[in-house]
Amino acid sequence: DIQMTQSPSSVSASVGDRVTITCxxxxxxxxxLAWYQQKPGKAPELLIYAASSLQSGVPAxxxxxxxxxxxxxxxxxxxxxxxxxxxxxxxxxxxxxxxQGTKVEIK
Amino acid sequence: QVQLQExxxxxxxxxxxxxxxxxVSDGSISSSNYYWGWIxxxxxxxxxxxxxxxxxxxxxxxxxxxxxxxxxLDTSRAQFSLKVMSVTxxxxxxxxxxxxxxxxxxxxxxxxxxxxxxx
Numbered sequence: 001d002i003q004m005t006q007s008p009s010s011v012s013a014s015v016g017d018r019v020t021i022t023c024x025x026x027x028x029x030x031x032x033l034a035w036y037q038q039k040p041g042k043a044p045e046l047l048i049y050a051a052s053s054l055q056s057g058v059p060a061x062x063x064x065x066x067x068x069x070x071x072x073x074x075x076x077x078x079x080x081x082x083x084x085x086x087x088x089x090x091x092x093x094x095x096x097x098x099x100q101g102t103k104v105e106i107k
Numbered sequence: 108q109v110q111l112q113e114x115x116x117x118x119x120x121x122x123x124x125x126x127x128x129x130x131v132s133d134g135s136i137s138s139s140n141y142y143w144g145w146i147x148x149x150x151x152x153x154x155x156x157x158x159x160x161x162x163x164x165x166x167x168x169x170x171x172x173x174x175x176x177x178x179x180l181d182t183s184r185a186q187f188s189l190k191v192m193s194v195t196x197x198x199x200x201x202x203x204x205x206x207x208x209x210x211x212x213x214x215x216x217x218x219x220x221x222x223x224x225x226x
Contacts, residue, residue: 001170034212043203043219044154049212087154091211095169096156 002026002090006099012107019075021102023088028068032092035064035073038101039084047086048073075104109133111204111217119198119224125191129204129217130184137162137182142207145178145189147200148219155200159207160187194224 003026013019023033031051036044046055048064051071061076075082083106088099115127127145135141145157158168160178168176177190191198201221205213 032211036213043205043216044213045216046212046214049208049214053211055212055214089154089156089212091207094167095171096159098154098156100153 001095002029002093002097004088004090004097004099006086006088006102008102009100010103010105012105013078014107015078015080017078017107019078019082019104021073021075021086021088021104023066023071023073023099025069025071025090025092029090029092031067032090033064033066033071034089034091035062036087036089037082037084038087044087049091078104109135109206109215111206111215113202113204113217113220115220115222117221117223119194119222120226121195121224122193125189125194125198125202125222125224127189127202127204127220127222128186129188130186131206132185134185135206136180136185136187139163140209142167143178143180143187144205144207144213146203146205146213147198148203149197149200157189157191157202196224198222199224 033051035048038044052064085103110132112130142159144159175192180187201219203219204217206215208214
């Protein structure tokens with residue numbers, strides 16, 4: 001199985017900050033990576049697919065980059081509604097696997 | 108916009124079979140553009156992919172669960188289903204159904220249904 005390792009596991013930030021979350025795959029996944037946002041008690045929502053493509057309806061302050069094994073999710077100008085947990089997921093090969101999550105908390 | 112809705116018992120006894128159904132609101136369940144998947148999340152933990160099914164009926168399962176899982180599709184009812192056999196307490200989780208668009212990501216999710224395994 002491909003292991004997905006996210007860092008940090010949590011980050012404290014203020015409204016207006018820029019937050020960067022990284023995800024590392026244990027082997028080459030090309031650009032088959034998705035990012036999700038999950039709020040407490042809710043289902044995850046797709047933010048980014050194919051490493052850098054913004055899902056329809058997602059604000060442009062979210063961006064993704066990377067390829068092969070190293071990927072980044074950046075939230076620019078953090079908004080109050082962005083405080084949540086973020087997961088990466090590889091879609092290169094079965095079984096699909098997720099990172100352990102990064103919780104973005106209010107400083 | 109497609110909507111997905113899980114349904115099924117919220118409490119299952121150990122050693123029995125967990126059965127859930129996902130209803131899909133539009134006709135996309137018959138489309139070759141999508142896979143349909145199940146993902147679960149134990150309390151306070153991360154996400155675990157269970158498996159996918161394609162409109163043709165082809166299935167793909169997580170090897171960690173493969174011997175106990177069956178995913179099936181009923182396009183006439185616009186539903187797909189999950190069965191997990193011989194459950195234990197470690198199968199306690201919120202179960203989500205979701206649509207996978209061309210392998211790029213799960214773009215639509217059900218609200219999730221909690222399932223507790225307990226006698």
